[in-house]
Amino acid sequence: MIQTAFEENRADTAADGHTLTAAERAKEDSIRLHELTLQVQEMKLNEIALRNELDNARNENHKADSLRRAQQILRIDSLRKVTPGVPVVVGEDTLFLLYAAKGGYSPLDRAEMISTAIEKIGKDRRLRRDSVHTLANDTYIDIMYGDKMIMSVTEQDALWQGTSQEELAQHYVRLFTHKIDYLKNENSFWQIVRRAVLFVLVLAMQFLLVKLINFLFAKLRRKIVEFKEQKLKPLVVKDYELLNTHRLGELLLWASNILRYMLLLLLLIFTVPILFAIFPQTENLALKIFFYIIDPVRMVVKGIVEYIPNLFIIAVIWYCVKYIVKGLHYISREIEDEKLKINGFYPEWALPTFNIIRFLLYAFMIAMIYPYLPGAESGVFQGISVFVGLIVSLGSSTVISNFIAGFVITYMRPFKTGDFIKVKETVGTVIEKTPFVTRLRTIKNEVVTIPNSFIMSSDTVNYSASARKYGLIIHTTMTMCYDVPWRQVHDLLIKSALETRGVIPEPKPFVLEMELNDYYMSYQLNAYIKDASEMPEIMSDLHENIQDNFKEAGIDMVATHFYDHRNRTKE
Numbered sequence: 379m380i381q382t383a384f385e386e387n388r389a390d391t392a393a394d395g396h397t398l399t400a401a402e403r404a405k406e407d408s409i410r411l412h413e414l415t416l417q418v419q420e421m422k423l424n425e426i427a428l429r430n431e432l433d434n435a436r437n438e439n440h441k442a443d444s445l446r447r448a449q450q451i452l453r454i455d456s457l458r459k460v461t462p463g464v465p466v467v468v469g470e471d472t473l474f475l476l477y478a479a480k481g482g483y484s485p486l487d488r489a490e491m492i493s494t495a496i497e498k499i500g501k502d503r504r505l506r507r508d509s510v511h512t513l514a515n516d517t518y519i520d521i522m523y524g525d526k527m528i529m530s531v532t533e534q535d536a537l538w539q540g541t542s543q544e545e546l547a548q549h550y551v552r553l554f555t556h557k558i559d560y561l562k563n564e565n566s567f568w569q570i571v572r573r574a575v576l577f578v579l580v581l582a583m584q585f586l587l588v589k590l591i592n593f594l595f596a597k598l599r600r601k602i603v604e605f606k607e608q609k610l611k612p613l614v615v616k617d618y619e620l621l622n623t624h625r626l627g628e629l630l631l632w633a634s635n636i637l638r639y640m641l642l643l644l645l646l647i648f649t650v651p652i653l654f655a656i657f658p659q660t661e662n663l664a665l666k667i668f669f670y671i672i673d674p675v676r677m678v679v680k681g682i683v684e685y686i687p688n689l690f691i692i693a694v695i696w697y698c699v700k701y702i703v704k705g706l707h708y709i710s711r712e713i714e715d716e717k718l719k720i721n722g723f724y725p726e727w728a729l730p731t732f733n734i735i736r737f738l739l740y741a742f743m744i745a746m747i748y749p750y751l752p753g754a755e756s757g758v759f760q761g762i763s764v765f766v767g768l769i770v771s772l773g774s775s776t777v778i779s780n781f782i783a784g785f786v787i788t789y790m791r792p793f794k795t796g797d798f799i800k801v802k803e804t805v806g807t808v809i810e811k812t813p814f815v816t817r818l819r820t821i822k823n824e825v826v827t828i829p830n831s832f833i834m835s836s837d838t839v840n841y842s843a844s845a846r847k848y849g850l851i852i853h854t855t856m857t858m859c860y861d862v863p864w865r866q867v868h869d870l871l872i873k874s875a876l877e878t879r880g881v882i883p884e885p886k887p888f889v890l891e892m893e894l895n896d897y898y899m900s901y902q903l904n905a906y907i908k909d910a911s912e913m914p915e916i917m918s919d920l921h922e923n924i925q926d927n928f929k930e931a932g933i934d935m936v937a938t939h940f941y942d943h944r945n946r947t948k949e
Contacts (some may be wrong), residue, residue, distance in 0.1 A: 424428075464489045468496050468561075473553050478534035480518075492529045496554060499523050500561020503632045512547050512554045519547045521554065528554055573656045580656070588642065595638040602630045647671050681752065688750040699743040703736050730788040733813070783830035784813035784936075796852055798844035798910040801828055807911050821914045841910035849882060849906035850915060855921060857898040862933055864891065867901055874923035875905040880916040881907050 435466030463475030464485040476485040476492075510528070511521040518530045531547045539546050563569065613621040621629065637922050651668040710732035712718040734805070788811070793799045797808050799818070804826050806818035816833060818826045841850055858867050868889045875887035885906050893900035903924075907916055928935050 384737050387611060412595055419556050466492050468493050468500075468557055471557065473557065474550070475508070476535070477538040478532060479528060479533050480534075482551075488529070490540050492645055495526065495528050496557055497561070499526060499528075500564075507552075510551045510558065512551060519543050519775060521547060521550055523554070523558065577653060578647065579654050580653055584645065591638060591641055591645070597635060598634050599631060602627065602634060606630070685752060688752075692747050701738050706732055706735055724791065726791065726794050727789060730813075779831045780814040780829050785816075787811075787816075787830055787833060793840045793843070794840050796911075797840055798845075798913065799841065800839040802834055802836050804828065836910040841913060845908055845910040849885065849908060850910050850913070851900050851904050852881075852907055852917060853904045854917065854918070855900060855902045856924070856935075857891065857895070857900050858935075859898045864899060864901075866931070866933075867899075870927045870933070871901065871903040871924065874927045875903060877923050877927075878905070878916060878920045880907050880909060880912050881920070882908060 420566055457504045463477050463479055465472040466474055466476060466489045471563060476489050479485060510521060510523050513522050518532045520530050521528045529550070531543055531550065532544055536543045541549075606623060610623050610627060612619050612623050651671075654667060656664050709718065710728040713720065713723065713728035714724050794810055794926065795808050795811055798806070799808060802817070804818060804820065806820040806826060807823075808816060809819050809825070810817040813830075815827050815829055818828065820826060844850055856871075871889050872887050875881050878881060887903065887905035889904040890904065891899060892902050903920075905920070907913065925935065
């Protein structure tokens, strides 16, 4: 400004054409200097006002930024509870979580790009070793490895992690440095050579172990053969030869082969994961194979351990029912042997009643044990149970009817084992009663099996029941012409009955006159016997005695019509 005033003064002097005096120049200079001083003060005041305005604007911007940052923090805190974050995974290691997007890339895209970049840097042996460093920009900080960018740290990333951009970037630098150094070491040439040598050593060890196992089991087979030929004895259970020497030796050889295969399989199970674990490329596969093997074993062991309390409960229930059944069996035997008598309860009911109660007890035991069985709550187990029950119910209607009929017959007591009975046209001695069938032995020694449902729907004649208590009446019928006195016929028939083995004298045999026909009389001889099972033999002996006695008495036993025809011919 002073320079400008001097130039203006010189310009005025030149314009006027005359030179100012010293006093005039000094006066003019003082006036100009005063004016300039006022202008400078005014400019200072303007500068102060401008600075105040800038400070106010900066403060307002800072307040707005703080408010915006606080709002972002509150929003992120509210989203943090429902946003799980995307892990940045390199190999099997999770380095950190990403929450914020950047430049149109979602957190998942950013995590994949970061993982890919680190893996490429770590596995590329052409890249020289360099340091991880940061490169700051206006709104974000780039993390670099040489000239390769790994990721950009934004303000949103820092807000999600609850720290500043610089601190977060330095934290990521340390993580990336450690991971890249690890990958560089793992993918170095000497490391590959070392893994290859280790791979060959494991294979060689596997080969030697297989050879050793085969050698040992070959010796074991020879020992088994020698033992079978010299010292092995047959397996005998209660005078029954369950396994002879040859079969027992074959069983031992088979067991040795199974054991050898199991050892080889176990060796293979442990060797294959080790081989895959040597190289990083197949390390994940090795872990999967190992867990495929270990997980089922662990699950089985865990299931067995967890099932021990249920097994204890099942054992307690089974032992309780077992000893209750034993006690009931002892009581039933006492009743059956008539050592224990209960009014209205017959001895032959003892064993069937015991079988019914035992069945009910076992059914009750199964119902109590069922909830404690492994897999009882699974739908498959329940579906199989329903399917089996449906098949049994559809296919066992006849069996069930025979079963029920067997118990009804038992409690009706129409016959018992040893009785001589008749069912329809079948006559024989009862040799066996089961809940389903009854077996008879006929007089021809034929064993006839009759379903119990058939017996329930048929007429059954028990010859032995009344024979034991009252005596069974056997009878036979014969005809005789009127020329023979009826009293003589009666005497001869009764005499024949008393002479027959098996006929008891008391009550005394008797004769009934059944019919008065035109040419002959019909007589029926009745006699008492005690052993109904000998009825056929007794009837045969009776008929023999009748023939002998009538022949001794001179009475002809020819047919009535033949006798009449013969008399007419004589006449």
